[in-house]
Amino acid sequence: MEIEVRLFGFETSIQHPIRLQWDDAPRLAEALAMLPISQDVETIVLVNGRTATPDLRLADGDKIAVFPPMTGG
Structure with missing residues (x-):
């Protein structure tokens, strides 16, 4: 199975993509x-556009997006 990560x-x-x-x-x-x-870096992780927990089982073709914490003003 293959997973795509950005x-x-x-x-x-x-x-x-990775x-x-x-x-x-x-x-x-x-x-x-x-x-x-x-x-050690906190991240925001989406799987197929939705937030996910670390125990989520991935499926073939899933797309993961990883972001650092964001701030702005």
Whole structure:
């Protein structure tokens, strides 16, 4: 199965999208652990445009978007 990941607002040399592959359905936390961003950074994560918890089981073709916390004024 293949998952597509896009990182927004992070300084990385990785080209988008990032494609991750598994033999079985991973949890969102497993996919996030494979990304080139610090696990200490808080993030906003969407799966197929909706907020998701780390224990969500991913499905083939899911699209993950990862954002740093946003502020503005």
